[in-house]
Amino acid sequence: MNELITVLNANQLIVAFAIVGIIVWFSYWLSNTFTGGRIHGSAVAIVIGLILAWVGGTRTGGSRGIADIELFAGIGIMGGAMLRDFAIVATGFGVDWHEMKRAGVAGMVSVVAGVIVSFVVGAAVAFLFGYRDPVVITTIGAGAVTYIVGPVTGAALGASSDIVALSVAAGLAKSILVMTSTPAVAGLIGLNNPQSAMVFGGLMGTTSGVTAGLAATDPKLVPYGAMTATFYTGVGCLIVPSVLFLVVRAML
């Protein structure tokens, strides 16, 4: 037993790959078995991750979730800023200029409008709940943009880990809601052609939410929504910690 612990502790990042793999596998099984795939496996996996973080946090009293338990410290490396940013940039791969041009004005307008609208709603809710620190309000607003923009913004502005977790939770609520409600409201909002799918991807922006939501509505629309959604997190990372943060700071 001691030898096993020694091996696990000496290979923390590798152990993390295995643990996350098991979490994802289990999540897809849950998703398929109990929701027929309606709540996407990746969303379930993130919820499980947040639950594990809660368990780790209450056990150790630390601020790095499950990563504060030595056996799971590799999760801290795998989910840390370095690999996270690396993977986010990689998702931009495969978008080409010509497709971008075809997305046209509507796609661009929707990406910028989507980031700003979600940010304003999130920031307003934070303000209503009594927060007055521009860094906190911006980070929570960023979370309402996506659960990536939240932590990226929080890291850039130096927000505390509990506020970053709040912003991730806001982004998660958004992502899950987009996945589950898109097929239901598609008819109401005219989501039945490539143009509106691009606008939808640009406005919602949460890639897992958009691709899962569109897949459940009409699989042919998935690439159109995904294309604009791919830019959403990038645009969010670009304008939220900079322009929108300055606007918030000027208003308070």
Added chain:
Amino acid sequence: MIIYGVALLSGCLVAGLYIGEVLGELIGVEANVGGVGIAMLLLILAHNLPRDRPLASGASAGGITFWSAMYIPIVVAMAARQNVAGALDGGVLALLAGVGAVVVSFALIPLISRIGSAPATTGSESDEGLGDE
């Protein structure tokens, strides 16, 4: 070679983060301004430049698509290392912020689909013709 794609990705990220750092310095915010976003644009640019294309196609592309596919698992790991216990007090806030953003965004879809289709006639190949509603 897979390493070429990985190296390209690394180069884009480091360059993007550096530009973001310099931008932050220039604007006067103690923040990396859009480094990740700039890195992503650099990658898209590299992918579309004939000079750099060999780094981002064929086997080299595998070095990028692998990390792209690792995005969700990494996000799962990121979730697992957040200070959830400390954030639970704000549960209602998080829910309201997320739900509010979705509801308002859904409401805007018909609006922007309409606005966007009007100037599309001036665009080069925007002939989708699916405009009005």
